[in-house]
Amino acid sequence: MPYLTSAVLGAALLCFAFLGLRARRADGPLDDYVTARNSQGAQSLGLSFLASGMGAWILFAPPEIGAFVGPLALAGYAIGSALPFIVLGLYGPAIRRHLPEGRSIGEFAEACYGAGVRRWVSLVSVLYMACFLAAELTAIGAITALLSDVPPALVVIGVAVATLLYTAVGGLRASLATDRWQAWLLVALLALVGGVALTRLPEMPVGATLPSIPAGSALAVALTLVIAVTAANLFHQGYWQRVWAARDDRALGRGAWLGGGVTVLVVMGVGGLGMLAAMAGVALGEPPIPFFALLAQAPGWLALPALVLAVTLVASSVDTLQNGLASLVVAGSGRRGLSLGAARWVTVALMLPVVVVALQGLSVLRLFLIADLLCAAIVVPVLLGLWSRMGATAAVAGGVAGMLGAILPGWVAQGSLAAGVLAASFPDSIPTLPPFLWALVASTLVSLLIAWWRPGSSNRRDIESVEKEIGG
Template identity: 70%
Template structure:
């Protein structure tokens, strides 16, 4: 089977490389390279949203949530994964109107609040996307080891190099071109895995209970996931590129509905597999990996299909992140040439690949990056209200940092303990830091704005 697995991975990567390189013929100048401005219809935007957001994380997190926390939290996860697309569709037209030649949320922050807020937004965005990249590449290395005898580190490097090849050459258009096919391929592969897995799933005992935790605890987890995922994804530069790439506001809205709707279905169905595995009494592993526990009951050839599915998921998110980081770098520095933008993309991938090759868990760092996003997103988006000043936005962002630790500081009476909880030592999301960050940042921004004199003119 080793040669079968190798051939399947090589074929998938060659297909993505060919599709991406073919798209380079349409790139024209650095702005087109970064934004493909006003060129994409609703179908492409929707499939791109789906493919860009569906990383290897869906094979780990939703099944685990379904298996251990239950349907309420899983529903929150599915909504949280899709909600950012609707937010982009609602706010994107307003930001496009204000910055028709814009490229990033940091440029909007600069236009409203100046370079100080812009640098902070850019820092948070880059940190979040680098964490996302490291997580995805780490995941494909781990999945390769689980499903085959191939060296996972070799596959990490192969995926990184292949996506770099076409994203550095073709820019956003290359990413969009591969996204269309990756979205269709991942849905077909996932359907095949689901069909075979459920067919071979052991019979669920009559006495088996739906997995779950107490209702309000499940609600707390669901709300946490909605807040964390939404706040973080609003700092995802790859998604903001697609806001400006949409042909018009209608295409953006329809694309967001398509991408969000299919995302909800995919997350819910994959999570349901985790619930099925738990109810069937399968050994879920330690740490638990319900999706892969199901594969142990399926035909051996399905491992090759699942491996191609994982490569597709990782490539579709990695190429978006690579291009998003390069776009943010170009937006930060006026006058950069296209070759320099390409080399920036390559340079930023070196530390990411080195981290991924260690095989370490990045979940805790991912949650910290999510929390940083939550401290700043409300003040930035409130910039759509003309009365909000730079002082209000900066005050709100600082209040968000305090709000992330204040609830647990009050509950525990210890600042050190509150800081530890806000760093997610167990790698599990908790509601208080995210709710505190969002509420404090929004409230302080609003209070300072109301207390300030209206802007003249």
């Protein structure tokens, strides 16, 4: 059985590599490598948003939230997962008009506020995506150990190498091409695995009720998830690349709504499996993993398509993250002379430490939460960049206020700055609303106040000068 499983997973990864390499432009310029500028229609973008946003996390987090917190919090998770696409779909046309030759969130920040803010924003984006990559590769190792006798390290390295093969050679076009196939495949496999697992669900007890916690607590969890997931994913460079990859504004908007709508359905569907498992009295395990607890009740053969599903989910998000990380480096204002060959080596080099971390089998949830909080502290100042009154002073002050706001609840509650900082680092790896809410509120209020008091500071960059640097 390990040999059959290895062969099937290897075949899936080779298919992804073939599809990605076939889409490459061998003679394309560096700009095409990182943006595939003005080339993608609405359906292609929608499927790409769906596939790149889905990862192995959907097999863990939504079912657990559904099983223990209930439908309100699950809806918050689903909305938070889709909102970044919708925000970029609505805001993206303005970004494209003001920075038509742009390539990254860093360049957008530089055009609005200068090189100093660009480096800050790029650092947060790299931190978030590196955590995301490590989490996805760690998850596929854990799923492999759960569902098969194949060595987890073999699958972790296999996914990393296969996706690197086509992203390093083909760039964003390769990722977009595989996303289209991976999106359809993951929806089909989710339907198969979830459908078969439901047929083996124990009979529902008389008087079974939906899992729930008090409405106020559920609403707090939902709001926490909306803020954390939305803010963090707005620093996902892979999504920003798709703003410029869109054929036009209409394609971007329709693609964002398509990807966001299907994402909500998928997250709610997978989370619903967790709710049904809890209602039926299925033993959810320790630590609880409702989706895989359902698989334990299903036929043994279902483990193989479930593992292919997991590999598809991880590959679809990993290739986007790889290309996004590389594009942040090659699109930096100080790296205009970077060659296409060097960009490919950058893609490979950025993956090495991530794979090393993933092979340790560590939990990266706390790092993820810290990265999410950093994103929540500065997301509003960054997105306000197209407002003419905003300047670098307002943006930086807003970001600093957001970080202070994040530690304020713990500081006030426990009476010391150190306690506030510790609380904002989530020592128990459990997301709580106050740090996220106060980070968002403080950054927004301070940014707006300073923008009104001192509009358009002299540090604000001229967008046309940034365009000339990008083009030159």
